Amino acid sequence: EQARIGVTGLAVMGRNLARNFARHGHAVALHNRTAARTRELVEQFGDEGTFIPTETAEDFVAALERPRKLVVMVKAGAPTDAVIEEFAPLLEPGDMIIDGGNAHFLDTRRREADLRRRGLLFVGTGVSGGEEGALNGPSIMPGGSAEAYASLGPLLEDIAATVDGTPCCTHVGADGAGHFVKMVHNGIEYADMQLIAESYDLLRHAVGLEPAEIAEVFRTWNTGRLESYLIEITAEILDHADPETGQPFVDVVLDRAEQKGTGRWTVQSALDLGVPVAGIAEAVFARSVSGHTGLRAAAAGLPGPRPNSADASAPGLADAIEKALYASKIVAYAQGFHQIEAGAAEYGWEVDAGAMATIWRGGCIIRARFLDRIRAAYAADPHLPTLLTDEHFAQALGDAQDAWRSVVAAAARAGIPAPGFSSALAYYDALRAGRLPAALTQAQRDFFGAHTYRRTDRDGSYHTLWGGDRSEVTA
Numbered sequence: 001e002q003a004r005i006g007v008t009g010l011a012v013m014g015r016n017l018a019r020n021f022a023r024h025g026h027a028v029a030l031h032n033r034t035a036a037r038t039r040e041l042v043e044q045f046g047d048e049g050t051f052i053p054t055e056t057a058e059d060f061v062a063a064l065e066r067p068r069k070l071v072v073m074v075k076a077g078a079p080t081d082a083v084i085e086e087f088a089p090l091l092e093p094g095d096m097i098i099d100g101g102n103a104h105f106l107d108t109r110r111r112e113a114d115l116r117r118r119g120l121l122f123v124g125t126g127v128s129g130g131e132e133g134a135l136n137g138p139s140i141m142p143g144g145s146a147e148a149y150a151s152l153g154p155l156l157e158d159i160a161a162t163v164d165g166t167p168c169c170t171h172v173g174a175d176g177a178g179h180f181v182k183m184v185h186n187g188i189e190y191a192d193m194q195l196i197a198e199s200y201d202l203l204r205h206a207v208g209l210e211p212a213e214i215a216e217v218f219r220t221w222n223t224g225r226l227e228s229y230l231i232e233i234t235a236e237i238l239d240h241a242d243p244e245t246g247q248p249f250v251d252v253v254l255d256r257a258e259q260k261g262t263g264r265w266t267v268q269s270a271l272d273l274g275v276p277v278a279g280i281a282e283a284v285f286a287r288s289v290s291g292h293t294g295l296r297a298a299a300a301g302l303p304g305p306r307p308n309s310a311d312a313s314a315p316g317l318a319d320a321i322e323k324a325l326y327a328s329k330i331v332a333y334a335q336g337f338h339q340i341e342a343g344a345a346e347y348g349w350e351v352d353a354g355a356m357a358t359i360w361r362g363g364c365i366i367r368a369r370f371l372d373r374i375r376a377a378y379a380a381d382p383h384l385p386t387l388l389t390d391e392h393f394a395q396a397l398g399d400a401q402d403a404w405r406s407v408v409a410a411a412a413r414a415g416i417p418a419p420g421f422s423s424a425l426a427y428y429d430a431l432r433a434g435r436l437p438a439a440l441t442q443a444q445r446d447f448f449g450a451h452t453y454r455r456t457d458r459d460g461s462y463h464t465l466w467g468g469d470r471s472e473v474t475a
């Protein structure tokens with residue numbers, strides 16, 4: 001028997017994806033640089049389906065049905081290139097390499113172009129949901145050609161999570177589109193997590209609740225419009241006591257948030273594309289601030305608000321935080337979807353925004369009831385200029401006005417950092433402002449650098465002779 005698909009790289013992700021394929025009745029060829037991992041998989045899980053273990057690259061390739069489909073699940077970066085170079089020479093035109101690692105989308109574009117020249121198909125795919133998702137149904141974001149998706153898609157859709165009978169997998173767009181969208185997904189995840197962290201901080205230090213009480217608040221929120229995996233696990237974490245000390249678990253964890261880099265990539269790409277993903281950037285920076293322990297220690301004695309000015313714990317603050325969280329979450333997703341649209345325009349992809357919301361409803365970390373709303377927003381208007389103007393979201397933002405502003409003000413008064421909430425509100429206010437002080441910024445640029453400006457009352461570019469008689473000349 002030959003395998004329908006092969007997986008090379010059998011660490012947690014590859015092993016679980018291979019088992020997922022096998023459990024769905026697809027014979028899977030197995031390969032790993034260190035053969036012990038391959039043997040271990042078959043020993044432990046061999047009865048879950050048909051596995052064809054192999055030890056050499058040649059045997060792995062020979063075990064695959066044609067056209068061959070090889071899933072590469074190794075460390076992102078140079079190891080992925082090394083593995084591609086190991087297998088590509090053994091393949092024939094029409095065969096396909098699928099990279100399910102967390103590759104940078106520009107690497108995926110490069111690899112796809114290179115393999116296309118060699119007659120091979122290359123699919124860079126985002127896989128979200130961690131090891132649990134890989135085994136039981138991830139959210140899958142494949143890029144590459146439509147031709148590649150036509151033969152690979154059904155296999156991926158088979159092992160993906162499903163919501164309301166719809167698989168959380170769809171063809172995202174050409175070459176690096178899948179990894180791009182996965183990257184933005186992770187950026188949104190950073191923002192989501194930061195907003196939840198700020199909500200917790202305010203509930204604890206402005207409202208004055210204990211972690212177990214806050215868990216209850218989150219559980220309540222999880223029955224409403226904020227229902228999501230991240231809110232659910234937040235409640236579980238806040239309810240957990242450290243077995244060793246009996247303290248709330250959240251109090252024994254060092255307050256330093258690490259990152260593997262996809263949030264940073266999102267912001268770097270957004271800077272290149274000129275897309276203001278301020279909420280995602282604040283979330284990346286908030287983790288970075290937390291890690292600067294020397295700086296924090298040096299600044300720890302700096303003055304904060306006078307005690308009597310911290311009148312934050314106004315009645316209703318907890319409810320206001322729910323509204324501020326929802327409003328800020330809308331902003332974070334609006335920024336992420338703006339980036340997807342800008343990336344698609346820059347790199348020539350046709351990405352269906354509503355379909356992205358659809359495949360994020362299950363399997364991945366940001367799965368949430370909210371995504372159905374985004375799907376509905378794009379279904380109502382596929383060319384929505386921003387999620388903020390969708391009828392449902394505009395109304396939610398309207399309803400949140402007093403609450404959102406009072407939460408940001410309460411945080412400022414109490415000296416509690418809330419960069420996610422405040423930057424989301426600033427973005428919202430900037431977009432809806434009739435006039436921005438950018439007029440002054442541009443005038444300054446003309447003053448010191450003769451960068452010219454345009455006028456509100458007629459076309460053309462102008463420069464004022466600031467160092468001379470201050471008359472205006474046409475640029």
Ligand code: NDP
Pocket residue numbers: 008009010011012013014032033034037073074075076078079082083100101102103127128129130131
């Ligand atoms: P790791 O990222 O830890 O990678 C380990 C695997 O890569 C092993 O199979 C290892 O082989 C192989 N490998 C490393 N270097 C080489 C090389 N030079 N040549 C051949 N094989 C090599 O594994 P994970 O399962 O955690 O992740 C796999 C991919 O999936 C990564 O790109 C990761 O970013 C991505 N990913 C991970 C998620 C997660 O939650 N962990 C979620 C989504 C994506 P050996 O056994 O011989 O050392």
